[in-house]
Amino acid sequence: xxxxxxxxxxYAFDLESAFCQWARETIADAVAxxxxxxxxxxxxxxxxxxxxxxxxxxxIRSWGVEILDVPAAASQVCAKAYRQYRKRRTPQRGTPVPVxxxxxxxxxxxxxxxxxxxxxxxxxxxxxxxxxxxxxTPQ
Numbered sequence: 001x002x003x004x005x006x007x008x009x010x011y012a013f014d015l016e017s018a019f020c021q022w023a024r025e026t027i028a029d030a031v032a033x034x035x036x037x038x039x040x041x042x043x044x045x046x047x048x049x050x051x052x053x054x055x056x057x058x059x060i061r062s063w064g065v066e067i068l069d070v071p072a073a074a075s076q077v078c079a080k081a082y083r084q085y086r087k088r089r090t091p092q093r094g095t096p097v098p099v100x101x102x103x104x105x106x107x108x109x110x111x112x113x114x115x116x117x118x119x120x121x122x123x124x125x126x127x128x129x130x131x132x133x134x135x136x137t138p139q
Contacts, residue, residue: 001034001035001036001037001116002026002117003039003111004026004042005121005122006038006041006042006045007121008026008027009023009038009042009046009065011023011121012027022138022139023119027063030119031064031065036065036066036119037066037068038060038068039068039069039070039107039110040070041107041110042107045103046060068110070106070110071110071114074110074112074113075109078102078105078108078109081105081129081130082102082105084129085129104122104125108125112133117135117136118133118136119136121138123137
């Protein structure tokens with residue numbers, strides 16, 4: 001099984017994206033192989049930016065991609081990685097530090113506890129906070 005980061009689906013839906021072909025090939029290869037999935041966190045992220053959120057899940061499933069709940073066990077792994085992130089982002093010189101929301105951490109933690117590969121175009125953050133997760137990224 002390959003867990004797909006939200007950006008893979010965004011690129012696959014966006015015919016103008018430089019990563020559209022990579023995303024579509026990644027999804028097709030995964031579906032034809034051991035399977036492809038997203039979790040509920042990615043589904044929510046996609047729905048936020050979609051003009052027809054009521055049909056998003058059906059469109060994703062029509063590609064052969066499974067939609068999974070996030071396992072409760074991912075919460076502790078997510079929290080540990082997020083604490084690390086927040087600690088590294090400690091403000092210096094009194095300027096506020098942008099805080100990234102939790103979705104990427106839940107996605108990375110889900111892939112990690114399941115032992116799955118993760119397809120993403122956001123290599124840096126996942127490599128840093130989930131180094132044991134094997135990434136499939138655009139060239």
